[in-house]
Amino acid sequence: MARIFSGIQPSGELHIGNYLGAVKNWVALQHTAESIFCIVDYHAIIGAYEPDQLRARRREMALGLLAAGIDPDVASLFVQSDVPEHTELAWIFNTVTPLGELERQTQFKDKSQRMESVNAGLLNYPILQAADIMLYRADQVPVGEDQIQHLELARVIARRWNAQFAGEQEFFPEPKPLLTPTRRIMGLDGQSKMSKSMGNTIGMMESRDEIWAKLRPAVTDPKRIKKTDPGTPEVCNIYHLHRAFSPPPTVEHVAVQCSTAGWGCIDCKKVLLESMETELVPIRTRAEELRAQPDRLDAALASGAEKCRGIARETMRGVRDRMGFG
Ligand code: ATP
Ligand code: MG
Numbered sequence: 082m083a084r085i086f087s088g089i090q091p092s093g094e095l096h097i098g099n100y101l102g103a104v105k106n107w108v109a110l111q112h113t114a115e116s117i118f119c120i121v122d123y124h125a126i127i128g129a130y131e132p133d134q135l136r137a138r139r140r141e142m143a144l145g146l147l148a149a150g151i152d153p154d155v156a157s158l159f160v161q162s163d164v165p166e167h168t169e170l171a172w173i174f175n176t177v178t179p180l181g182e183l184e185r186q187t188q189f190k191d192k193s194q195r196m197e198s199v200n201a202g203l204l205n206y207p208i209l210q211a212a213d214i215m216l217y218r219a220d221q222v223p224v225g226e227d228q229i230q231h232l233e234l235a236r237v238i239a240r241r242w243n244a245q246f247a248g249e250q251e252f253f254p255e256p257k258p259l260l261t262p263t264r265r266i267m268g269l270d271g272q273s274k275m276s277k278s279m280g281n282t283i284g285m286m287e288s289r290d291e292i293w294a295k296l297r298p299a300v301t302d303p304k305r306i307k308k309t310d311p312g313t314p315e316v317c318n319i320y321h322l323h324r325a326f327s328p329p330p331t332v333e334h335v336a337v338q339c340s341t342a343g344w345g346c347i348d349c350k351k352v353l354l355e356s357m358e359t360e361l362v363p364i365r366t367r368a369e370e371l372r373a374q375p376d377r378l379d380a381a382l383a384s385g386a387e388k389c390r391g392i393a394r395e396t397m398r399g400v401r402d403r404m405g406f407g
């Protein structure tokens with residue numbers, strides 16, 4: 082059976098970009114492969130943060146993932162810092178990772194531009210990510226499009242380590258991305274990828290009113306200035322959100338109404354809001370139920386960590402042995 086692994090940072094609220102690019106796929110895939118999902122809190126400390134805030138966000142993320150449909154009886158959900166082998170393997174991978182490859186990573190270039198002072202953790206982020214995946218010797222990684230480049234680097238790391246220490250064997254499988262049709266959701270600014278760190282998100286737990294307050298002013302086709310100007314659906318972020326949330330006949334109808342100026346953008350956004358509510362209300366309801374049962378959340382994370390510690394220890398035994406430790 083294939084083993085899939087993926088992670089999400091507790092660096093802010095779970096948003097619809099995370100959901101459509103990754104988490105929705107996790108929920109679908111958990112029944113088809115042995116699945117391990119990780120709240121990667123060591124990744125999330127690269128940017129400035131408050132310790133209490135991290136504690137709260139970690140729990141909130143776990144709650145959001147369970148509410149979105151991760152089933153702890155089927156998949157393992159755990160917190161990265163509960164399995165110390167992640168950082169151990171990351172250190173080892175530091176020693177086989179070419180510096181030039183790290184400096185070329187788009188996420189490093191983008192995020193370092195937005196930081197006042199850049200720490201080595203930001204540069205080395207993909208090494209820890211490679212360790213996260215490889216600790217479980219996972220071969221498939223369901224992620225959004227922005228992570229494809231990091232996975233290419235993870236494959237370079239696997240190849241280099243295997244070549245140096247595994248002889249003819251493939252100790253670490255080369256992990257491949259699994260993408261969704263909604264692999265890159267743009268932020269409400271229409272300028273960049275929706276990201277927790279950019280403040281351009283719609284949160285999975287936001288209320289109908291909060292979502293509407295964000296959708297109403299959201300950027301649409303910039304050439305559609307007056308309601309009577311026909312629009313080009315393909316260039317409009319709202320149209321792409323319809324493709325993610327609305328049933329196909331609605332999507333077709335939206336495209337016609339936009340390109341013939343039958344609807345104004347507000348009409349189009351109102352229909353989108355209804356489609357979003359259809360998908361998100363059950364998730365919010367489950368989240369409320371879970372919030373009232375904190376023991377269920379603790380139990381899910383504890384059993385996930387227990388299982389993952391077992392796998393991680395075994396992998397590290399193999400790694401240490403092949404590298405001349407112990
Ligand atoms: P941060 O801004 O802190 O990096 P993020 O919103 O990018 O947060 P991550 O925790 O880095 O979220 O990513 C979690 C998963 O969500 C990854 O698989 C990533 O590819 C996916 N993802 C993130 N943003 C988007 C997006 N806008 N569209 C599709 N997938 C996304
Ligand atoms: Mg990110």
